[in-house]
Amino acid sequence: MRIAFAAAAAAIAFSTPAMAQDVGTDIVGNDEAVIGTVEQNDGTTVVVNTGTYQVPLGTDAFAETDGVWTLNTTKAELETAYGAIMAEQEAALAAALVPGTAVATVDAQALGVIEEVGEDAVLLADGEERIALPLNLFALDAEGALIVLANHADIMAALEAQAG
Template sequence: MRTLALTIGTLMLVPAAAQAQQAAPQSTVEGGASATAATPTVGATVYDSAGVALGTVAQVTPQAIILNTGSAQVPVPPTSIGKTDKGFAMAMTKADLDAAVASSQAQAKAALKAKLVAGTPVTGLNGATLGTVKGADEQYVTLTTAKGDVKLPIAGFSLNASGNVVAGVTADQLAAATASATAK
């Protein structure tokens, strides 16, 4: 059986499981200033407890404020951000946030790697089953599909909220890429 190696641009997604763990919100922020409940808007800068920019607000939902730190999209509870006389702030340092993000990403990577074993079902972005894992190494995951084995970059895989393996393509995108690769 022939194995196809595909590189699909949409597979370079940030793992959805990357989340930061942060310290409990405190009643004072930077220099003892009192923080009051406030919700920043998209584009607002959020500072750390020392006045250093943590990132900008990329999205606001009732469950989380997504900070773009420049290297990650970090969901934080809305209650962890307060309004000070200098703007929006969190009661943690940039170094603490960066460390929490790195730890969370390492945990997510380890959890994914543990699931990338032979026989594990893989779904696409639309929820349709793509196939099952045949094997994985540090760079690629080989899927057994109805059309044969397909080798995809490991960077395009993540775990969903239920802990199931998801590839960063839809079933239709994978079928089109497979058809294109076999036609060459």
């Protein structure tokens, strides 16, 4: 979903692509007010911290005007659009976090099936083995399948270390 948002933001951007925005740089909107500050830039995606959200945008969403990095939107418009995307993602994740749903790891290894969803943890069953994982480790992959944001080897190593 973040990729889709970056593409949508690029469509509303000025036509002059940016090459790079330095971390700490203020980004200004088309209303000449500061939208936020660049928090990360990996050369492809720039994360702008608006104070409310950390919004990932493609580098081509930005333009430089008179030495100022700009977006062709306002802070309110950006936060509204990104907030809607986040709400949609949260609803989709909540809908997937139900008993009986298969869960894989980020490296596409089957991990188990949800047995129980608690307030801040999920209990998975894989045959006789039970695995409890924090709720914040779960996400949907690009195809909408439920995954854990860790690879299988790391999860197994953590479980072995926890067992003693």
